[in-house]
Amino acid sequence: MTNVVVFLTDQQRWDTMGLHGNPLELTPNLDRFAAGGTFCEYAFTNQPVCAPTRACLQTGRWPTQTGVYRNEIPLPTDADTIARRFAAGGYETAYVGKWHLAEMDDAPVPPELRGGYEHWFAADAVELMSDAYDAKLYDGDGVLHELPGYRSDAFVDAAIRWLSRPHDRPFLLFVSVIEPHHQNSRDAYPAPDGYRERYENRWVPSDLAALGGSTQQHLGGYWGMVKRVDEGFGRLLDALRSLRLLDDTVVCYTTDHGCHFKTRNGEYKRSAHDASIRIPLAFNGPGFVAGGRRPELVSLLDVAPTLLDAAGLPHDDLPGRSVADAVRGATDWPQEVYVQISESQVGRAIRTRRYTYAVTAPDADGWHDPAASRYVEELLYDNVSDPHQLANLAGLASHRDLADRLRERLLARLAAAGEPTATIDPAPPRPSGQRRSYPL
Structure with a gap:
């Protein structure tokens, strides 16, 4: 053995x-x-x-x-x-x-x-x-x-x-x-x-x-x-x-x-x-x-x-x-990692190969509440073009469709972990300038 x-x-x-x-x-x-x-x-x-x-x-x-x-x-x-x-x-x-x-x-x-x-x-x-x-x-x-x-x-x-x-x-x-x-x-x-x-x-x-x-x-x-x-x-x-x-x-x-x-x-x-x-x-x-x-x-x-x-x-x-x-060669590997955050906030996130998408619960307390029913988008990073995570893309109009898809994936991970049903509000919208998003 x-x-x-x-x-x-x-x-x-x-x-x-x-x-x-x-x-x-x-x-x-x-x-x-x-x-x-x-x-x-x-x-x-x-x-x-x-x-x-x-x-x-x-x-x-x-x-x-x-x-x-x-x-x-x-x-x-x-x-x-x-x-x-x-x-x-x-x-x-x-x-x-x-x-x-x-x-x-x-x-x-x-x-x-x-x-x-x-x-x-x-x-x-x-x-x-x-x-x-x-x-x-x-x-x-x-x-x-x-x-x-x-x-x-x-x-x-x-x-x-x-x-x-x-x-x-x-x-x-x-x-x-x-x-x-x-x-x-x-x-x-x-x-x-x-x-x-x-x-x-x-x-x-x-x-x-x-x-x-x-x-x-x-x-x-x-x-x-x-x-x-x-x-x-x-x-x-x-x-x-x-x-x-x-x-x-x-x-x-x-x-x-x-x-x-x-x-x-x-x-x-x-x-x-x-x-x-x-x-x-x-x-x-x-x-x-x-x-x-x-x-x-x-x-x-x-x-x-x-x-x-x-x-x-x-x-x-x-x-x-x-x-x-x-x-051993398995190919059906998960395409994101799910992260729970406590104490500083009640937060949730997924990290894909390219993107980090994170939300926080404005009505919850990170010390007393293990989870929340409502979250708001907080962070969106493109880890390929911005590997040091210095430019937060949350709320940019150019990344709204991408954020919507990441939101659905995050909600699915909450459900799979047995957490209460929750909603995620979009980040306040911001103009994109010349930025554009790339596929997941």
């Missing part, structure tokens, strides 16, 4: 990867891993904030279906998680690192809120109870452990210690580091000593260069955090190799959402822009070796069925698709 390891980072932009064009050589281990396996070039989160995305990853269901549509809502104790599905299939299950699905802040997560994981070395809101050189996690008995070294290194070390134990069953190991998420207590990106200095005043993605935000304050540290995380990922792969587990293990690398550095709203995510929703995603191991650079639109909703498929476990009841289907 195939082992499965998931390596989850936090708030990592898609263009941190060399395979996505980053010239700083931040991710040589991830790039090599993805190039030799299956690299999902167009991968997106379904909810650009921590807890809802993590609920999606653990269950394979929409955040509004699990009830975890925003932060500070615990995952239901009876949730049908991948841990419980793998355990039912004879697997040993373990979780290391950030959980953020129990609303415990700095207290240990009780067993009933651990999603069914058998082995536990984790904490809930890691960003609130630890720091870059003050790493802490709780064991399965609720005992707090202070860990030596830089925080992502300490979490990787803990995962390697668990891998080094004798295992008489195949296993699912979920490793969740907090980096490159900002340190909430001081609104900083604390890279290891010397790493921020290495990357300051160097390459800046075009959206950040155009819009500013907190880029000059934070980007050097952010790049440094990404570099150190990649080094830790390389050590984890080395450990699997030295333990003679690598050839029998499917490894998935991804993140929960991106980071726009206060360019799209007052913080770092919670928007429909690619800086928030486009993410790194790659698989390697049995069934994924030499899978290539995949052109399909893939989302984090597809991760659970992919992992279950890799282990030969049932997954047909889940709304996502196994990426292995694409590797």
